[in-house]
Amino acid sequence: MTTVTPAGQRARNAALVRELYDTLYHRYRFDKAGRLFHGGYTDHDPLVEPGVLGPARRFRALADAVPGVCAGIDHLVADNDRVMLFATWTGRTRQGAEFRMHTAELYRTEDGRIAEHWNVADRAVLAGLGVTGLDGNATQPAGPRLVGPHTDTERANAELVLGAYREVFSEHRLDAADRYYHHDYRHHNMRTDQVPDGLDAFKAFFADNIAAFPDLVTSVDHIVADGDRVMVFVTWTGTLTGAWSGGGPSGLPLKMRTCDQFRIEAGKVAEHWEVVDYLALERAGLPTP
Template sequence: MRLRAEGRRRARARARRRRAATGRPHQVLDAARARRQGDVGAARPGQVRALGTAPAQRVGQGRPAAGPAARRADHARGRGRRDPGRCRVSPSEDLVRQLVEEIHNEHRLDRLPAYFPAGYAEHDPRVGDDLEGFWQEFLQTFGDLKVSVDLTLTDHDQVMSFLTWRGHDADGRDLELHTSELFRVTDGAVAEHGAVVDYCELGTFGFTPQRDDFPSSLDLIGPHTPAEEANVGVVLSAYDEVMTQHQLDRADVHYSRDYVHHNDQMPAVPNGVEAFKEFFRGNFARYPDLSVAPDNVLAHGDKVMVFATWRGTNTGFARGRMPTGKKLFMRTSDMFRLSSGQVVEHWEVVDYSGLQRVGIPIRPYRHT
């Protein structure tokens, strides 16, 4: 009897979390937008729409609660219905994979115009105004470059991919670069591209950022299921309540007790919500004003992907390090898998050069 009662209690708790997340994702989005006001630079003249913007539909806008009756009404009106092909590799994802194979691995720079037509918008910090010039320099530096696609998430016309870049320079130094790339695909070509790049690794080879104009929009593109919208609400609430408001007790609400953390850039990242809270407790001590602003969000199935910008000031003493007073500016890309209204798995790509600039030593990690 006690076991059945405990099971019912846990089921009710999960239902409350789902209702809470489903009922207010648009409020979380509005709060995130309000915090981000003034952080994003103006668009360049002639720039096409930013990643994640129109044609857009705000998360939760005009949507009923995610009960059975609401879902039936959604389907009757044609809302919330998934494209039949989205369970397969989409044409957009297929194009990105072909792009990586032909340009990154086969080094066919003659194919650049086919994938990146005139007028496309570039936000990759590695690329200035000359895409072909960047690739020529990069391949001259790493003649044996090979790139693998580790993870992808496709949301309508947007494709997010985690890539690993490997190669050697003329001195035999090995490159192991992790990036997160966000493509917007239109009419069989890339209309817009942005990336999070770890300059902690790339900077050791003399490369420096050429731009910092990553676009920002928290609108989901096209229809999404109530479950996907609820997942977005959970993730954005975690960014707001835990990372920005520093309410560590809320981590128990948004993260599974045994959630798993993946980071190929570091030798070991502890799993579990208690390790998560301990990690951020130290960060909050070091950066009392630490905040995070989500820049872009994608959702598909049980996964949510977010590009985010972290800011803070190193004014606190923590882990034996004296404060430097320096400002932190760091970009990350995170993919979350959710179950029963909680994060159960997390992958990330971090530009650790942001930590280097505030005086924290970061040593590039190599997988053997």
């Protein structure tokens, strides 16, 4: 009997997900993709049909609208039976326009197959493509906290990130940000390179956010940790009763989903990447990058 170590399980599941992207989203092997999914596969993306063939059918529909579209993995964190990643989807529409979409994907594996899937997509790009079925707020069921064995450092890193969302973002304690972020931390937005780095810029940015959404609250729906990396799916809720970035006050509600990856160094966030569902911001009445 072969015993699979935690590190071995993480590597095996990362390889499984990478095989999916190569097989389906790069080589278009629709006939081979089904074997990568567990018989009880569940997909929480409302645009994906139920069953093991749902992802392939959804991708075929996208490829019909964007011939030659493919997905590349930008960042990947494997954590026991879960794999979370950022992906960039590129191609050209039938009208010749450039197509570029950023998504975050979370997969749960079981018995060497993909058993469950959640995602965060920049639905504003899909709306521009004329995709229907985007009327909801893209809510997907939350998952458990860390699952399976982790090092003390990984657990401490996860608690650091959870504390930042609780204290800084939900309790609006910007004065506490120094405990969670390095002063010169770097910020990467997958859609725009205009986001400034550093803790001072961070505080100014979120001071504007809180002024625009005085009731802003965050909920961490999923979290994974591996080494110095932590990734989360987060739901942001509030009401645009103030002015921000040339928009508002609209009085409209916000329910926005993001995926955020953090690199932790010496007990604080040193680097941050994010994927944002900008359609939610647009519907709340704010301009987007």
